[in-house]
Amino acid sequence: MSLVTATIKRDLIIAARNPGEWLNPLMFFLMVLALFPLAVDPDPKFLSKIAAGVVWVAALLATLLSLDALFKADVEDGTLEQWLASGESLYAMALGKVFVHWCISGLPLTLVAPLLALMMNLPDDAYGALFFSLLLGTPILSLLGAVGAALTAGVRSGGLLLSLVILPLYIPILIFGASAVYHAGIGMDYAGQLGFLASFLCISMTLTPFAVAGALKLNLSR
Amino acid sequence: MWEAIKRLYHRMGSPKWFYEISAVWLPWFAIPAALCLVVGAVWGLAFAPADYQQGNSFRIIYIHVPAAILAQSAYAMMAIAGGIFLIWRMKMAAWVAAAIAPIGASFCFIALITGAIWGKPTWGTWWVWDARLTSMLLLLFLYFGVMALQRAMDTEDTSAKAGAILSLVGLVNIPIIKYSVEWWNTLHQPATLKLTEESTMAMEMLIPLLIMIVGFYLLFVTLIFMRTRNSVLWHERKKNWVKKLVQVQAEK
Amino acid sequence: MFFDSFAEFLAMGKHGFYVWLCYGITALVIIANILAPIRQRKKLIEQQTRLQRRERKNASET
Numbered sequence: 043m044s045l046v047t048a049t050i051k052r053d054l055i056i057a058a059r060n061p062g063e064w065l066n067p068l069m070f071f072l073m074v075l076a077l078f079p080l081a082v083d084p085d086p087k088f089l090s091k092i093a094a095g096v097v098w099v100a101a102l103l104a105t106l107l108s109l110d111a112l113f114k115a116d117v118e119d120g121t122l123e124q125w126l127a128s129g130e131s132l133y134a135m136a137l138g139k140v141f142v143h144w145c146i147s148g149l150p151l152t153l154v155a156p157l158l159a160l161m162m163n164l165p166d167d168a169y170g171a172l173f174f175s176l177l178l179g180t181p182i183l184s185l186l187g188a189v190g191a192a193l194t195a196g197v198r199s200g201g202l203l204l205s206l207v208i209l210p211l212y213i214p215i216l217i218f219g220a221s222a223v224y225h226a227g228i229g230m231d232y233a234g235q236l237g238f239l240a241s242f243l244c245i246s247m248t249l250t251p252f253a254v255a256g257a258l259k260l261n262l263s264r
Numbered sequence: 265m266w267e268a269i270k271r272l273y274h275r276m277g278s279p280k281w282f283y284e285i286s287a288v289w290l291p292w293f294a295i296p297a298a299l300c301l302v303v304g305a306v307w308g309l310a311f312a313p314a315d316y317q318q319g320n321s322f323r324i325i326y327i328h329v330p331a332a333i334l335a336q337s338a339y340a341m342m343a344i345a346g347g348i349f350l351i352w353r354m355k356m357a358a359w360v361a362a363a364i365a366p367i368g369a370s371f372c373f374i375a376l377i378t379g380a381i382w383g384k385p386t387w388g389t390w391w392v393w394d395a396r397l398t399s400m401l402l403l404l405f406l407y408f409g410v411m412a413l414q415r416a417m418d419t420e421d422t423s424a425k426a427g428a429i430l431s432l433v434g435l436v437n438i439p440i441i442k443y444s445v446e447w448w449n450t451l452h453q454p455a456t457l458k459l460t461e462e463s464t465m466a467m468e469m470l471i472p473l474l475i476m477i478v479g480f481y482l483l484f485v486t487l488i489f490m491r492t493r494n495s496v497l498w499h500e501r502k503k504n505w506v507k508k509l510v511q512v513q514a515e516k
Numbered sequence: 517m518f519f520d521s522f523a524e525f526l527a528m529g530k531h532g533f534y535v536w537l538c539y540g541i542t543a544l545v546i547i548a549n550i551l552a553p554i555r556q557r558k559k560l561i562e563q564q565t566r567l568q569r570r571e572r573k574n575a576s577e578t
Contacts, residue, residue: 062415069408076401081449084393161391301546305539310517310525320528324538331542364553370545378538385531483546490553497560507568514565 043128047140053142063111064146067104068154069264074100075158087161093221094164094172094223098216099175101151104214106205108147112139113195113258122195123262132255137247140181140188140254148180164227171226175219178239185246186211192257215242239263277354277464279496281507286489300479308470315469325383326473330480331375332396335403336438338368342410345436346428355499356492358424361431362414363491367484369407376400395446402441406434416490 057063078096079089115120125135155176156169164172180196194200222235275281308326315322345361377466379397384390391397410431417423500506519525528535 062412066412069405069412073405075407076398079393080398080445084390084398084448086389088395161393163389163391309539310519313518314529319531321531321534323528323535326546327538327542367549370549374545381534381538381541385534421546422524487549487553488551490557493558494553494556497564500558501564503521506564510561510564510568513561515565 044134045125045128046134049135049140053139054145057142057146059097064150067108067147067149070107071100071104071151071157074076074103074198075162078162089163089186090165090227093159093164094168094227095220096162097155097159097164098179098220098223099170099174101155101180102212102216103228104151105147105180105183105187106208107201108143109191109208110201110204112188112191117195117261122258126157126259126262134249134256135252136188136192136254136258137243140184141249143182143188144181148184150177152176152180165225167229168223168227171223171232174236175222175239178236178243179215182239182243182246183212185250186215189250189253189257191196192254192261195258195261214241218242244252272321273300277352277356279359279500280503281355282356283493283496286493290486290489293482296485297479300475300482302470304475308476309339312469312472313466318386321382321385322469324378324516326476328375328378328382330477331371331378331398332400333477334480334484335372335375335400338364338371339438340435341430343366343428343431346424346431349424350432352378354494358420358428359492359495359499361428361486362424365407365411365414365427365492367487369404369411371480372400372404372407376404376431386415389441394503395442395448398448399442399445402445403438406431406438410434493498 075096078092082092111123112221114124125132152173156173158160159169159172187208188205190204192209193207197203218235218238222232222239225232225235304326312323312326314320328422342361342364345357345364348357349361358475376397379400380391383392383397410427414423414427415428497506497509501510517524522548527534
């Protein structure tokens, strides 16, 4: 079994034994959603207008929070150096780590979001768009997030720096993802937005692992 | 008299005493709990009259209200148990507090889900941001916080202390949260059961509700006993009485 | 009985879905809360039994 598959298996098992790893982002997601009706207006008509955007922002923030821990443990206990020394492809390793991260953050978010969108009075037509935009969008968030996490791994209070670094990169995904859901809700076509997300996913899947590998090597050479 | 109280206090802090006496008490809570729940549910479902305005969906009240009451008092009990642990360092109190958290959260979840489902035929939507449901949701957040915090700590002692501090802060906050949410919005109908005012429900509707509330409380105590007994076995596993007990169990 | 027939009891005057969904979910949550400590106790006793057996073996070998 190659190092990559072994690492993926190990990380998934660790996540299964620590329910907090994937439950905490979900609870954060729910709490952030609840903030908006509390802070602005619980009127259902108002909520249905902002539901698309608010759900996407909440999902994005929840993903951002879970990124900090992506490489931290491996940097601290020296596993990362072992990878470099092993001669195995860091590109494949990065993809593997991103896959695990998506399994414990993006995938649960995608599955739970339609349920929580009920609380935000999302228009009935928008649920399909919500699911698919998140299904396409959350892997991109994990991929781009991994770049930020790799760049800030080992930096003190790297979490905040990570957010500053990644948020501008996240904005196009947010725009197209939320727009897809919003337009579905008002009955308009949203295939274009999903198409953009799909192509961005392809591009980031091929290119970001290079950046992640380079950033990790950079951090280890410090 | 003081001697008796001091003896009781020392006994309550003794895990072995708790384990032995809870074995005796457990059936006295479990069986009445099952009876009350079954009788109350059947009465509420089949024999109580339907509500004039809401029809048969009204029967959800026989779960929603008891669960909500339990969720709130469970949190208070968890905070008080945590406080007892912080002040008097009684390990049993910490174990009881840890046992309450998932049970209280379950009841809170039941109250929320039944409240939301009840809202669909009553108000037309699966969720409304009214004062009652929102307060219940925030209570669930408080439970989540305590549970997540306890599981994140490295040692049992810090976990118990952190959980106790957080639940006490939460306890003080609950009236503040409730007041501000009420001030923020209300759509929910006025409380059907008030301790100080006359209830607005007919007797045939009220009695099964009271039976269900009692049943839920008895179930709660039963579940606490079961979980705390496991805690006792785990923490005292090196002691002789536990070792003997395990041997006896193994021979069965 | 408030209802005239069992069919009516199940239907609950068009609200059957909601009422039974609520009672069903509640029953599931309560059953899960009862089973969890039972399973945990079983695991605990099994684990301690295994430990004791190993200790006895080690003690008899030395």
